[in-house]
Amino acid sequence: MKPIIKNRQRSLLPFGLLVASILALSGCNKEQEPRKMPPPAVSVISVTKEPVGDYQEYVARTEAVNTVELRARVEGFLVKRDFVEGQTVEKGQLLFEIDPKPYIASLKKAEADLASAEAELDKSQKDLKRSKDLYQKGHLSQADLDTQTSKEAKAEASVQAAQAQLDTAKLNLSYTKIRAPFKGQIGRANYSIGNLVGPSSEPLATLNSIDPIYVNFQVNEQQFVSHLQENPDSRTSEKRAFEMSLRLPNGSDYNHKGTFNFADTRIDETTGTVSLRAEFPNPQGIIVPGLYVTLVVESKIKTEHPTIPQSAVQENQSGRFVLVVNADNKVETRQVELGRRIGPMWVVDSGLKVGEKVIVEGLQKVRAGVKVNPTTVTIDPETGGIKSRPAPDQKQGGQKQDSQTNKQG
Structure with a gap:
C-alpha cells in the first residue's frame, strides 16, 4: 500500500505548479490594465453680445464720379504718348501730342x-x-x-x-497737346504713335476719376416710400439714421464707410424701383468703375445680439448648429438661428445665451455627450481666428484642477 500513496503524491505535484502559474499570470495581467484616457482638449469661447443694427443688403455697381473720353480736336499725326496704360495720371499731365x-x-x-x-x-x-x-x-x-x-x-x-x-x-x-483734365486712371490707348487722328476719330483713351467713387443701387418703391414716411428729412438732412458699408466681390469688407449721395426724383415704371447713389472714399484705388459689390445699409440705432465665428458653425439636415460645453464639461448640440454676417462673425438671432461656452477648435474630436477638457480663448473679430490663449501655467493649472476635481468626484 505504501508504494501506491507515494505515486499519488507525485501525480499532484504538477497540478499545484499549474495553479500557481495561473495565479501569477492573473496577477501580472491585473497590474498591466490600460489607464483611462483623459478627456479630449477643446478650445471654447464665452458667448458675448455685440451692438448690431437693422440692415439691408443691395446688389450695387460702382461708377466713376468723372469720366471723359479723350478725343483729338484737330487733325494730325500722333507724335507722342506720354503715359503708361492703366496707371494714375495727374491733372494737367501731357497724355498725347499731335504733330x-x-x-x-x-x-x-x-x-x-x-x-x-x-x-x-x-x-x-x-x-x-x-x-x-x-x-x-x-x-x-x-x-x-x-x-x-x-x-x-x-x-x-x-x-x-x-x-x-x-x-x-x-x-x-x-x-495738339492733349492733357488730363483731372487726376484719375487712364485706360488703354486706342491709337499708336504715327496714326492719323482727328475730330472724327474714335476716342484716343478714356480717363476715369478714382477717388471718391460712386455706388449705384436700386430699392423697390415700397421700401422707398416707407423710408420717406419714417424719415421725412432724409433727402436734405446731413444727419441720416443709417450708415453704409461695402462687401467686395471676393467676400472681404471694404475698410471705408460711405455716405448717401443722391436719390432719383421718379420711380422707374418698368421695374418699380428708384435709383439711389452712395459715395465712398477710394484713396488706394481698390474699387474700379463697373465693379459689382454688395452695399450694406445699417441703421445707427443698434441692439445687442450674440455673435460667434463662422468656424464654430456646422450644418446638418435640421439646419445650422454649434457644439456647446455645459457646466459638467459635456458636449451638447445646439440648433441656432443665424442673422447677418459681419466679416467672419455670425449674428445669432436665437439658440444661444450670453456666457455659454461654444467650441471653436477641436470640433472633429468630439460629439454630443462626450466629456471634454475646455480651454477658453478669445476670437479676433477681424479675422475670425483665435486671438489669444491663456498662459501655459494657467492652462495646466486649470487642467490639473479639473482632473483633481474629476478624481475626487
Whole structure:
C-alpha cells in the first residue's frame, strides 16, 4: 500500500505548479490594465453680445464720379504718348501730342495777317483824318469823305478778322497737346504713335476719376416710400439714421464707410424701383468703375445680439448648429438661428445665451455627450481666428484642477 500513496503524491505535484502559474499570470495581467484616457482638449469661447443694427443688403455697381473720353480736336499725326496704360495720371499731365508743325505755321501766318491788317488800319485812319480836314476847308466833297470813312471801317474790320484768325490758330496749336483734365486712371490707348487722328476719330483713351467713387443701387418703391414716411428729412438732412458699408466681390469688407449721395426724383415704371447713389472714399484705388459689390445699409440705432465665428458653425439636415460645453464639461448640440454676417462673425438671432461656452477648435474630436477638457480663448473679430490663449501655467493649472476635481468626484 505504501508504494501506491507515494505515486499519488507525485501525480499532484504538477497540478499545484499549474495553479500557481495561473495565479501569477492573473496577477501580472491585473497590474498591466490600460489607464483611462483623459478627456479630449477643446478650445471654447464665452458667448458675448455685440451692438448690431437693422440692415439691408443691395446688389450695387460702382461708377466713376468723372469720366471723359479723350478725343483729338484737330487733325494730325500722333507724335507722342506720354503715359503708361492703366496707371494714375495727374491733372494737367501731357497724355498725347499731335504733330504741331502745321499749326505753328498757321499761327505765324495769322500773326503776319494781323500785322498787315493793323498797318492798313493805321494808314486808313490817317487818310480819314486828312480827308476830314480837307472837307472842313471845302476842298473835299462829301462823297469822297464817305469813301474814306468806309475804307477806315473796312480796315478796322480786317484787323478784327485777323485777330480772330490768330486766336483760332493759337487754339488749334494748343489742341495738339492733349492733357488730363483731372487726376484719375487712364485706360488703354486706342491709337499708336504715327496714326492719323482727328475730330472724327474714335476716342484716343478714356480717363476715369478714382477717388471718391460712386455706388449705384436700386430699392423697390415700397421700401422707398416707407423710408420717406419714417424719415421725412432724409433727402436734405446731413444727419441720416443709417450708415453704409461695402462687401467686395471676393467676400472681404471694404475698410471705408460711405455716405448717401443722391436719390432719383421718379420711380422707374418698368421695374418699380428708384435709383439711389452712395459715395465712398477710394484713396488706394481698390474699387474700379463697373465693379459689382454688395452695399450694406445699417441703421445707427443698434441692439445687442450674440455673435460667434463662422468656424464654430456646422450644418446638418435640421439646419445650422454649434457644439456647446455645459457646466459638467459635456458636449451638447445646439440648433441656432443665424442673422447677418459681419466679416467672419455670425449674428445669432436665437439658440444661444450670453456666457455659454461654444467650441471653436477641436470640433472633429468630439460629439454630443462626450466629456471634454475646455480651454477658453478669445476670437479676433477681424479675422475670425483665435486671438489669444491663456498662459501655459494657467492652462495646466486649470487642467490639473479639473482632473483633481474629476478624481475626487
